[in-house]
Amino acid sequence: MKKILFPTDFSDAATNAFVHALEFAKIVKAELILLHTFEIPVYDSQFFPENYASIYSSIELAKFEMFKDEIPKLRAIASERKLEDIVIKHRLMDGDLIYNLKNAVEEDKIDFVIMGTTGASDWTKFFTGSNTHSVISGVDVPVLCVPEEAKFKKIKTIGFTTRYREKDKKELRKILKIAKKTDAKVKSLYVKTSNSDVADATRKEWEKEFAGENVEFLVLPSDEVKETILDFVLYKDIDILTTITHKRSFFEGLFDSSFTKKISKEVPVPILVMHED
Numbered sequence: 674m675k676k677i678l679f680p681t682d683f684s685d686a687a688t689n690a691f692v693h694a695l696e697f698a699k700i701v702k703a704e705l706i707l708l709h710t711f712e713i714p715v716y717d718s719q720f721f722p723e724n725y726a727s728i729y730s731s732i733e734l735a736k737f738e739m740f741k742d743e744i745p746k747l748r749a750i751a752s753e754r755k756l757e758d759i760v761i762k763h764r765l766m767d768g769d770l771i772y773n774l775k776n777a778v779e780e781d782k783i784d785f786v787i788m789g790t791t792g793a794s795d796w797t798k799f800f801t802g803s804n805t806h807s808v809i810s811g812v813d814v815p816v817l818c819v820p821e822e823a824k825f826k827k828i829k830t831i832g833f834t835t836r837y838r839e840k841d842k843k844e845l846r847k848i849l850k851i852a853k854k855t856d857a858k859v860k861s862l863y864v865k866t867s868n869s870d871v872a873d874a875t876r877k878e879w880e881k882e883f884a885g886e887n888v889e890f891l892v893l894p895s896d897e898v899k900e901t902i903l904d905f906v907l908y909k910d911i912d913i914l915t916t917i918t919h920k921r922s923f924f925e926g927l928f929d930s931s932f933t934k935k936i937s938k939e940v941p942v943p944i945l946v947m948h949e950d
Contacts, residue, residue, distance in 0.1 A: 674760075675703035675784040678777055680770065682709070683743045690789030690819035691747055693943060695756045697787060697817065700828070700854045704760035707747070708777055709740050710770045740765050778812050787817040815847075815947050817913075822941035828852075831945075832911035833861045833888075834902065837871045837879060844917055844947045849886050859888040860909050864901045866894075906940045915945045 679694045681687040698705050744763065751757050766773040777783065831852050835841045845861065852859050863871065880890055891909075895901040906914055 675701050676706060676781055677701075677703045677785045677787055678706050678708055678774070678781065678783040680708045680710070680774055680786070680788050683739075684789070686789035686819075686821040688747075688750070688789075689821050689824070690787060691750060692754070692825045693817065693819045693823075694787040695751055695754060695759055696825055697785070698759050699756055701785070701851065703784065704762065706762045706764060706777070706781055706783070707744075708764045708766065708774060710766050710768060710773045775812060778814060783812075783814055785815050785817060786812060787819065790818050790820055813948050815945060817943055817945050819943045820941045823943050826912060828855045828857045828912045830910050830912050831857050831859045832906060832909065832914040833859055834914070834916050835861055835863055837863060837875050841917060842879075842882070844915075845883070845888070847947065848915055848945075849883075849888060852887060857887075857912070859886075860905075860911065861888055861890045862902065862905050863890070863892050864895055864898050865892050866896045866898065903940055906942055911942055913943050913945050915947060917947045 677694055677698050679691065681691065694705055697703070740763070748757070748761065751759060751761065764773075764777055766777075774786070778786065831848055833845055833848055835845070845859070848859055851857075863876070865871070876890065876892060883890075891905070893901050893905070905911065
């Protein structure tokens with residue numbers, strides 16, 4: 674059975690992402706491992722040597738009690754969605770989030786990470802937020818980033834951005850497997866700029882190779898890459914947008930213009946970030 678790691682701080686953004694995690698777990702037949710981390714503040718013991726240990730134990734206990742109180746709420750959400758059969762396990766760890774998350778991915782042999790992002794209506798924050806950025810660059814498994822405003826809906830169309838690199842084929846096949854499980858269509862986008870270097874023969878070869886799959890290849894000529902990708906998400910009814918980490922820096926720079934402010938609230942879709950092998 675596959676495993677999904679779900680880091681949570683029990684915020685509204687995380688709770689919204691939990692619904693996506695549940696539904697995604699159903700699709701890929703996975704169990705959920707909830708990860709909550711907290712950092713114990715550093716105290717100088719010389720100022721209060723007598724209660725030094727009790728301060729730490731009380732903080733740990735408070736975090737445990739909060740964690741214990743929140744778990745039933747998440748299980749209630751699973752029950753409401755008739756997904757109570759999804760196996761849910763828990764990890765409460767003290768220390769740095771990214772450090773613990775990396776360890777959990779390795780120790781539990783995690784297949785996916787799903788996390789909520791704050792600043793949901795602002796794609797600039799979404800892509801450059803310190804935690805989101807650190808997780809994406811710090812683990813080698815796919816990461817599904819869910820904006821707070823992205824309410825779950827049945828996945829009917831998955832967007833896949835590509836530059837028609839040979840490496841991209843493997844990631845596309847992974848996406849097609851996920852799409853089959855939810856009867857979704859995959860729409861692959863290549864924005865052909867005046868500086869594009871992908872030959873027509875390469876694109877035709879891709880279309881021939883994936884001819885039997887439920888994928889549509891779109892080539893949109895434009896030097897306005899930002900507007901074209903956002904239009905693609907909007908007008909092709911994309912439910913999840915997939916990208917590959919070799920374009921992470923490209924995406925970070927993609928949503929930093931005034932155009933973002935105009936359109937960001939219209940495209941709160943989850944982003945599935947794949948990693949090259």
